[in-house]
Amino acid sequence: MITRMVWVIVSGLVMPWGWPEFVTGEGGQPISLEEVYTKALEVNEQISIARENVNLARAEKNKALSVLFPILTGEANYTRRPDEILSPGGNVSRPKEERIYELRLKQPLYSGGRAMAAYQSAKEGIKENAEELRVVQENLLFDVATAYYNGLKAKKTLSLAQVEVERLERHQKASESRFNVGEVTKTVVLRAQAELSRARADLVRAEAEFKMAQDQLILLAKLPPDFDVLDPPVPFLPPRTETDLIQMAYEKRPDLTASKIREGIFLNGIRFARGGFLPTLSLEGTYSKQNQDPKNQFFFVKRDEQATLTLTLPIFEGGLRLAELREARSKARQAGLERTLLEDRIEVEVKTALRDLETVTSVLENFKDQVAFAQENFTLVEKQFVFGLATNIDVLDANSLLHEAQQQLSNTQYDRDLAILRLQKVVGIFLDHVHTGKKEAGVD
Numbered sequence: 001m002i003t004r005m006v007w008v009i010v011s012g013l014v015m016p017w018g019w020p021e022f023v024t025g026e027g028g029q030p031i032s033l034e035e036v037y038t039k040a041l042e043v044n045e046q047i048s049i050a051r052e053n054v055n056l057a058r059a060e061k062n063k064a065l066s067v068l069f070p071i072l073t074g075e076a077n078y079t080r081r082p083d084e085i086l087s088p089g090g091n092v093s094r095p096k097e098e099r100i101y102e103l104r105l106k107q108p109l110y111s112g113g114r115a116m117a118a119y120q121s122a123k124e125g126i127k128e129n130a131e132e133l134r135v136v137q138e139n140l141l142f143d144v145a146t147a148y149y150n151g152l153k154a155k156k157t158l159s160l161a162q163v164e165v166e167r168l169e170r171h172q173k174a175s176e177s178r179f180n181v182g183e184v185t186k187t188v189v190l191r192a193q194a195e196l197s198r199a200r201a202d203l204v205r206a207e208a209e210f211k212m213a214q215d216q217l218i219l220l221a222k223l224p225p226d227f228d229v230l231d232p233p234v235p236f237l238p239p240r241t242e243t244d245l246i247q248m249a250y251e252k253r254p255d256l257t258a259s260k261i262r263e264g265i266f267l268n269g270i271r272f273a274r275g276g277f278l279p280t281l282s283l284e285g286t287y288s289k290q291n292q293d294p295k296n297q298f299f300f301v302k303r304d305e306q307a308t309l310t311l312t313l314p315i316f317e318g319g320l321r322l323a324e325l326r327e328a329r330s331k332a333r334q335a336g337l338e339r340t341l342l343e344d345r346i347e348v349e350v351k352t353a354l355r356d357l358e359t360v361t362s363v364l365e366n367f368k369d370q371v372a373f374a375q376e377n378f379t380l381v382e383k384q385f386v387f388g389l390a391t392n393i394d395v396l397d398a399n400s401l402l403h404e405a406q407q408q409l410s411n412t413q414y415d416r417d418l419a420i421l422r423l424q425k426v427v428g429i430f431l432d433h434v435h436t437g438k439k440e441a442g443v444d
Contacts, residue, residue: 028228033148037434040144040221041137050129050136057122057129064122067115070107076100095292102288112278117271124265131258134431138254141434142425144220149414151213151229156410158206164403165203167378168196171395174386188392195396235420236433242354245427249346252428259342263335270332273325279313349426357419364416367409374402 041047077100084096108115175192178184217223238245250256288304314321378398384390424430 028226029224030228030230031223032230033145033232034434036144036148036217036221036223037141039223040140043222044140044220046136046140047133050133054126054129054133057126060125061119061122064115064119067108067111068119070105073104073106075102075104077102098290098292100288100290102286104287105285106282107284108280108282110279110281112275112280114272114275117268117275121265121268121272124261124268128258128261128265131254131261134254135258138425138431140220142421142430144217145421146418147213147216147220148229148232149418151210151217152231153411153414154206154210154213155229156414157407158203158210160403160406160410161199161203161206164399165196165199167399168192168199171382171385171399172196175392178388183388184392191392191396195399232417235417235424237357237420238424238427238429242351245354245423246347246350248429249350249427250343253346253426254428254431256339256342256346256428259335259339263332263339266328266332266335269328270325273321273328276314276321276324279311281312282310284308284310346426350423353419353423353426357416357423360412360416360419364409364412367405367412370405371402371409374398374405378402 077098079098081094081096084094172189172192175184175189179186179189214223214225214227217227217229218225238248240248285307286305289302291302378395378401381390381394381398385392385395421430424433
């Protein structure tokens with residue numbers, strides 16, 4: 001009895017009942033999820049490429065519009081010969097110098113609807129590429145959010161691994177103290193040391209996983225190497241039924257909007273192909289001026305103005321126009337099928353995302369209860385071990401149960417936030433709830 005009392009006093013001096021909370025990432029510059037969003041939109045090459053596609057679409061519209069305007073060209077010719085040539089009668093048959101100036105204006109009047117169809121397609125192409133830009137932004141920012149939450153999970157795993165090491169260090173000291181007074185055998189100490197070594201290995205592995213999560217964020221947003229992640233606020237959860245969410249996705253998804261625009265562009269392509277069967281009409285006006293030195297006796301016209309109206313009727317071209325029309329119709333049908341397929345896929349994605357969110361929300365409450373029970377169980381078992389009322393196996397099992405429960409709870413909490421973001425993404429409102437602090441760098 002006296003021996004046990006001495007051991008309790010010693011263990012009370014070397015083994016405090018509480019332990020400090022370990023927070024990883026301290027010393028690094030804290031950066032919020034919103035700041036990472038902003039940085040990624042500013043520097044990521046995928047966004048720059050998508051923006052250039054919008055610029056290219058604007059250039060295509062200007063090219064299509066230029067066909068509707070008149071074309072004005074000017075031409076000047078100057079000819080000089082060594083000598084003029086005279087006829088036997090002394091007249092100039094070929095002058096020494098000739099100067100010709102010409103101004104030509106050509107205006108297309110009718111192209112069978114091809115010019116307007118091309119212009120409408122080019123205008124719609126800007127909208128399509130703008131929606132594609134939103135798709136790229138959405139995918140990038142969701143990848144950023146996923147990497148950020150993976151970093152949070154890795155950070156929490158590292159913190160829990162450190163806490164477990166501290167728990168097992170205390171248990172090892174307690175085991176050694178009881179072994180020194182003859183209360184337990186050497187195997188208890190060896191098992192405690194083995195568990196401590198395993199926990200330290202897990203700690204090293206957790207540190208590596210945290211670094212890998214940081215590297216992924218550095219890749220996506222070009223962040224400095226020394227930074228820390230912060231817990232973001234709980235994402236907005238759309239309070240709608242499954243049917244409402246599917247309907248919202250049909251209205252909001254940028255990829256579906258782009259698909260609808262693309263289908264319209266291919267329908268315009270049919271109009272363009274049909275225009276190849278119709279005649280074209282153009283007007284051309286020419287003003288010319290010429291001069292000679294010396295002048296030919298037959299040189300009477302110094303200025304000339306003329307207008308030409310040209311009607312071109314396609315008759316036969318080897319079946320090219322018919323092939324172009326069939327191709328345009330096939331592309332339009334293909335675009336319609338792709339839109340239908342995307343709508344079906346969106347419906348499945350919404351249902352899956354909603355089901356995943358409901359599942360992770362349900363298990364989250366169970367994990368909270370499990371952590372509370374496991375924490376209380378470990379506290380009791382640890383105290384019982386001090387007084388010899390619990391075995392070494394009891395302590396190690398209680399520690400394993402507590403560590404696993406804490407890890408599952410932490411991961412599930414972050415998984416739920418990520419599930420909400422995934423639901424926002426499949427519904428099409430993810431970008432609406434992204435706060436970057438810079439509208440020009442974010443989403444219009």
